[in-house]
Amino acid sequence: MEKMKIMLVDDEERFLSTTKKLLIKKGYETLTAASGAEALEILKQRNIHIVILDVKMPGMDGIATLKEIKKQFPLVEVIMLTGHATVESAIEGLKSGATDYLMKPTEVDDLLQKAEEAFEKRQRLEEKIRLAQGRKFMKSPREIIRDQSTS
């Protein structure tokens, strides 16, 4: 089974480093990005399963980053981290494709729990995709060969 890879995106450097340490201690592969742009850059290079994304960031803010991630990497699960108690920003995030949301300040355990849930969801999704591709293969091997050659 694949290990969950998490990326933390926040403009608070210390939050990134401490939380990264914690997650690594707990045995998770963790990456950090200090901005939306950086996060997108990393996503291009690495296979990340879960992104923990702060809503409020200078430059490209959380919602914009989320939209961009969902556009470029639809399979990546995003959990929004909001400093605002209102659910409005969270709702907006959820509408834009976020899997879940967390309120600041949040416990690392809560964060991990949500991340695990999101990871399960992702795995189920990947499973479905695999199954679908399998069915396709059963049906018409030539097509698959053609698909593979064109893609």
Add this chain to the structure above:
Amino acid sequence: MKPNPYGALKKTILTCMILVPFIPFILVLGIGYYYFTISLETSTIFAMKRIVEDHRQMIESFLRERTADLNYILNSESFDYLGQAENLRNVFEHLRKVSNAFVDLGIFNENGLHVAYIGPFQLSGRNYQNTSWFREVMKEGYYISDVFLGYRQIPHFIIAIAKSDTEQRWVIRATIDTQIFNELVEGVSIGKTGEAYLLDAGGVFQTERRSGGSLTQKDPDYRKYGPAHDGIKTFLGTDTKGEQYLYATTWLKDKSWLLVVRQKKADAFKSLQKASYLIVLISLAGGAVIIGVAFYLTGRIIWRMERMDAEKNQLGEQLIHAGRLAEIGEMAAGFAHEINNPLQIMKSEHTLISMILADLKAKGELIESEDVADLEDSVSQIKHQVDRCAEITQAILKFGRKSEPVPEDVVLCTFIPEIIGMVAKKASVHGIGVKQNISDSLPPIHGDPSQLQQVMINLLNNAIDAIVARHGFSGGELIVEALPSENNHVDIRISDNGIGIRSENLPKVFTPFFTTKPLGKGTGLGLSVCFGIIHKIGGEMSVDSQENVGTTFTIRIPTAV
């Protein structure tokens, strides 16, 4: 007492409201009076002139007729014939038929001897050669005397005419009854005090004057009539008795007699006086009405302005209050949001510390000791305090949230019991009896149900806290009522028999961050959030409390339209 801010305005309005109608009012009355006076004077004087003119003509024609009578006799009969007393009597009797103003009739020869006489006296045979009238008539051929006493010692006047025959010059003379002449002259009627009389050139009365002044006396006011003049003269004058008269005078044509017609000024201008009284009366009444109305209207205007001002002030206060709340909310929300980031880091750091401590202990690198226990306690205290901070920021963010309510129709008779159900367990644990009095016929209200729920739960929790603080675990009573109120509003009342609120704290309960709870137990934002919510949906929230008796919160919300 502060001075009335409308004092000056009141004065201005009052002055304008009195002066503006008053000036034209007085002008109209004044102009009306002026022209009325002129027209009345003109018409009175004109009437007076006409009377004088008519009267003069009448008197003149009387004298002319009498003269013509005598002329007729003179020309139709001879001296010899008339010299016979018998013949003269015949003629006299004819003459009396024409006019009974004739008192007697006499014939004189050129030497002034009274040849024949018919009349009440014995005058025949007397000689008049040296009397002035005889000399005058002989010279002029015609004479009308002034009134005089003569031999008879009775006022009379005479008309004498001379005629020259071939043989001699003779004279016929008649005496005119002053009584009849008097009546003729006096017979003028204008008003109550109007009168007419004749004066001779020397100012002696030729006829009697009704208001005093008998024949042959001199009129004391004669000088006023001025020198002889043509036509009719009118003027105002004061007589010796001090009475004001309107005079009209004219001189007769054939005789230097002055006809005077006069009327007391007050009488002549009686209608003017009446008009004056009426004008004064109208001015006073109208003025009183104007002043009264001005005072009344000014009072009304000022009253309305003061009321509007009071309303404006009240509204202003409410706005300021609401505005301040919003400002505080916004500021606090921004502040809380910023605080959340460091809190997050602190939390992460804390988790890391505890994890490292646990690792060290597990590896045996950290030996259990009192210091280590203290360290762990301290670390857990950090977590506790961070959580406390997080609670506060959450509350602040809730308070300051800018989201608009999503109002919908809420049916209170099902909505309120649901909310009470949420706190029912907590209430029963503390031995509190909850009573509900919610009318089934309440109209639905208009508001955001989740916000209303927040308000209700907040108030119910407060009530439970207050009851527990006073009664402990028994004897608590909580009443929730919902009743229709005036102007399409519904009152929701939550009453408890808890510790109550101190009177000095009562005005501050809705102020943000005001709390009486011990440190760390309350943020002081609950009621101000409730207040803001109710205000936003167009309602009002008020509190009534007595220490150690209980508290009642009342929410007044508009019903759904």
